[in-house]
Amino acid sequence: MATWSEPEVKALLRAAGIAVPRGVRTLEEVAGLTEPLVLKAVGPLHKSDVGGVRLGLSAAEVPEALAGMRARGVPMDGFLVEEQAAPGVELLVGLVRDPGFGPVLVAGLGGVWAELLRDTSLRLCPVSYGDAEAMLAELRGAPLLSGYRGGAAVDVEAVIRLLLAVGGPGGLWERLDLGEFELNPVIASASGVVAVDARYLPAPAPARAEPPVSDFxxxxxxxxxxxxxxxxxxxxxxxxxxxxxxxxxxxxxxxxxxxxxxxxxxxxxxxxxxxxxxxxxxxxxxxxxxxxxxxxxxxxxxxxxxxxxxxxxxxxxxxxxxxxxxxxxxxxxxxxxxxxxxxxxxxxxxxxxxxxxxxxxxxxxxxxxxxxxxxxxxxxxxxxxxxxxxxxxxxxxxxxxxxxxxxxxxxxxxxxxxxxxxxxxxxxxxxxxxxxxxxxxxxxxxxxxxxxxxxxxxxxxxxxxxxxxxxxxxxxxxxxxxxxxxxxxQAHAHATGGDGVLVVGPSGGASVLAADAFDRAGLALGPLPEAVLPALRALGLGAGSSLANPLEIPVGPRARPDLVRETIETILRHHAYRDVVAHVNVQSFFTYGDAAEPLYAYAGHLAKVTGARLTLVTRNAEVAPAGVEQRVRELVAGVPVYRSMEAAAAAVAAGRSI
Missing domain, CATH: 3.40.50.261 (Succinyl-CoA synthetase domains)
Incomplete structure (x- = not known):
């Protein structure tokens, strides 16, 4: 199937309500355009790579610029002269047919940045309004849209409307044989969006058979x-x-x-x-x-x-x-x-x-x-x-x-x-x-x-x-x-309510590393509510250290086995956390002898916590005698148990899908 010319693609865009620059295809019509002007060769796939684009021209300069392109051997089937768009943020909006998933909408920084930074976001078509919003928010260059370092903010609603016109219900993706469809750059500014360059490479869609319905x-x-x-x-x-x-x-x-x-x-x-x-x-x-x-x-x-x-x-x-x-x-x-x-x-x-x-x-x-x-x-x-x-x-x-x-x-x-x-x-x-x-x-x-x-x-x-x-x-x-x-x-599929993550466990570098693990998993550990701090101090916490999240609590063979449970319940009375992650250094219970019973007592009290999705991390569990780790799992039956903070953080992050 033949590649569409840029003028043909832009006619398609205009029919879909997408703004494009006003342009003409003959020298006689150039005088009717508003300067400055852009001269483009029609035909090459990448005009800028072959010298097929001239910017900032007056009407009088267009004939000479066109003659220069032809003299240099720029391949062209014709030419297009357009009014040059005002400056703004350059974006890319495109469609491509993935072999497995079908039509995919792509949005990102445009112009040379598209290939240099590859700052793009994807969604399967059709996209919703919320999908379009999320795509823009995911871009590393998203601050440019809201006026980065004093720059003018762009009309984000106009960008979203463009994404929906291309990839939303009833959008161009339903009418095109993809191939590839690309608007790059789209100039986004406070006054709206305009697609200044466009290309379309048709390709027939593979046949898709509807799977039979079976009772398995x-x-x-x-x-x-x-x-x-x-x-x-x-x-x-x-x-x-x-x-x-x-x-x-x-x-x-x-x-x-x-x-x-x-x-x-x-x-x-x-x-x-x-x-x-x-x-x-x-x-x-x-x-x-x-x-x-x-x-x-x-x-x-x-x-x-x-x-x-x-x-x-x-x-x-x-x-x-x-x-x-x-x-x-x-x-x-x-x-x-x-x-x-x-x-x-x-x-x-x-x-x-x-x-x-x-x-x-x-x-x-x-x-x-x-x-x-x-x-x-x-x-x-x-x-x-x-x-x-x-x-x-x-x-x-x-x-x-x-x-x-x-x-x-x-x-x-x-x-x-x-x-x-x-x-x-x-x-x-x-x-x-x-x-x-x-x-x-x-x-x-x-x-x-x-x-x-x-x-x-x-x-x-x-x-x-x-x-x-x-x-x-x-x-x-x-x-x-x-x-x-x-x-x-399995443990928490039916639990509801609350927000945020609370991490509690013994002091030391483990708390710092826990914060790092949850940060890498995309989970913020917000501060403890101010109203609970006096109650925590009354429990003997915070002496010599700040009360923060992760919260450092004595956990070991000589610590009160019910202290963690009492602390969590106290905090939950002031704030309904969605997830509570308790961690324990199992090694500390066995460094100076066999202290399995205090560990079991800790686990037994922890199992009684209600009001949040509880997760237990048994750090260094491999140093415990055989059977200890399994016994801890039995005592906290119904609570997911992990050996590392990283594993727990990944699981809690996955739980956001519930």
Whole structure:
């Protein structure tokens, strides 16, 4: 599709109510313009790079300037003479189609600053008024809009109207074939905004198929399962999974052409009479086996060797085979499903206590780690699905179902490729439960946006950040933070009220480092209310130090075990903090002998605190004797426990999405 010329794009802008400079395309019409004037070559993608722009001209100077451009060989299909816009703040407003998420609106500092500073903010289209406000507030150059160092403030409302005209409901993004669309610079001033340069590179939108609607109950709670690929002579992955199901007590059969039994499990020759079939055979055999799954609601292909191994043709054949059979396909290249309530598992070693935590992961190995480490820390999982290559069942489809089924109270996501990113964003926006999102590869090159210029400002990680901001999703940075956020959600998903964060714990550098950790997490620790200070001094606090937040409180084997509880309750009577983070140096209880009982007493009193979302940090817990840390977790049951202030800060920050 041909690139539109600048005059054609500006005609489109005028029709959309976006101000552009008055301009003409012939020398005879120049006299009707108000000086100073700008001469532009029409045709080059980057006019300034090839000498195709002249500023500050009089009408009489235009013919000579045009002749000079032509003499220098500036490539042009024509020219445009416009009235030069008055000075102001130069902005960029653009649209680009992200391969995963579709149309994305970009706003930032414009002109040369766009590429030099890359000070931009992103949101998926359509954007709301609040989205547009947030985009401008996120810019490092935002002070320029309000009159930095005596400069004139710009008409911010006009900038917001421009963003909505481009990326809002009914905006240009709905009418353009992106490609790339860019207004750079837009001159913003006290009198409004004017788009002085514009370009549009059309590209057809990829077809988007609406995902089928499924009830995934049988995926997580099958009545009977089958394993294809368990051998009587050469045990492999199929035998391992057959053993998992056998040990879990879920009715299971092995599919084998000749045997009547495999590893103590009944064997049948064909796939029938099951809700769920696990296929663990070489990739080339998988399509034919899936075609035989007619009447089976779900087939999981554990085998790899498809698109991830350079065989997209084989993966397409596999997906086609599932459609022919009328079955839903999980995978390929995935470990499967874990659900303690449904005895569905891809892990050996039994089940943890069932609960309301759901997890969708494109990595089976990472999902297994999150399950086992999370259960050790107190997470109670309900439904976990690994999706691998997502040739059929997608993360978005699972998320949309989990977000509204009654057993799920919080959801974790690990994704590398959103597949249908638009559907994923819609599912996130519609979630009734909190979601923590961990994205693999956010700092790498990842997939590139379709176009080269504005698209270059839309890095993979930036789009995920925009999705999280628009949907109220907690974006976390590591596996440990994902587990920590889910622990927080499990404990506090239904708590409401209050504002701010209070941190209390033993004195020393730990308080200073705590303040740093919460600051890095974007959480301000405001001062204590003045009215509570006399009551705190009456408790013996503040002697030799100031009363501040973080609040230093004696905690140790010789301190009053109820002092922290009494202090927190005293403060909460004066101010309803949303979060209270108590930290303790576990090492101090064991430096001069075994003082587990005072630590347990401290934990027992802390568990009685009500009126705020309580979090406990057991610093240096690894130095305690075996079993002590677990006992502390049991004593504060229902309170999320972390080993570091950084982990707690990340979890509390994720909790802002609730």
């Amino acid at each position: 109950t049988a995926l997580f709670e099958p009545r009977r399962v089958a394993v294809v690929g368990a051998s009587t002579t050469r045990p492999g992955f199929g035998n391992m999974f057959l053993g998992f199901y056998r040990d879990a007590g879920l009715p299971v059969v092995a599919v084998h052409p000749t045997a009547t039994e495999v590893d103590g499990v009944p064997a049948v020759p064909t796939l029938e009479g099951v809700d769920y079939a696990l296929v663990a055979v070489p990739a080339e055999r998988c399509p034919d086996l899936v075609r035989q799954a007619s009447g089976v609601p779900y087939v999981q292909v554990m085998s790899g060797g498809f698109a991830e191994a350079g065989r997209p043709d084989l993966e397409a054949e596999l997906a086609s085979a599932a459609r022919e059979a009328g079955t839903r396909l999980l995978g390929p290249n995935c470990l499967g499903v874990y659900s303690p309530r449904g005895r569905q598992t891809f892990l050996g070693g039994g089940f943890g206590e069932p609960g309301g935590i759901a997890l969708i992961s494109q990595s089976g190995g990472l999902a297994g780690e999150v399950i086992r480490v999370g259960e050790q820390r107190g997470l109670r999982f309900g439904r976990v699905a690994t999706v691998g290559n997502s040739a059929d069942v997608t993360p978005a489809e699972l998320l949309a179902w989990l977000a509204h089924e009654p057993e799920t109270t919080a959801i974790g996501l690990y994704l590398e490729d959103p597949r249908d990113g638009r559907a994923l964003a819609e599912a996130l926006a519609g979630c009734r439960v909190p979601v923590a999102l961990l994205v693999g590869g956010r700092t790498g090159q990842g997939r590139r946006a379709a176009a080269s210029h504005t698209g270059g400002l839309v890095g993979e990680g930036r789009v995920w950040e925009a999705v999280a901001a628009q949907t109220g999703t907690a974006l976390v940075g590591s596996q440990d933070e994902l587990i920590g956020a889910l622990l927080y959600f």
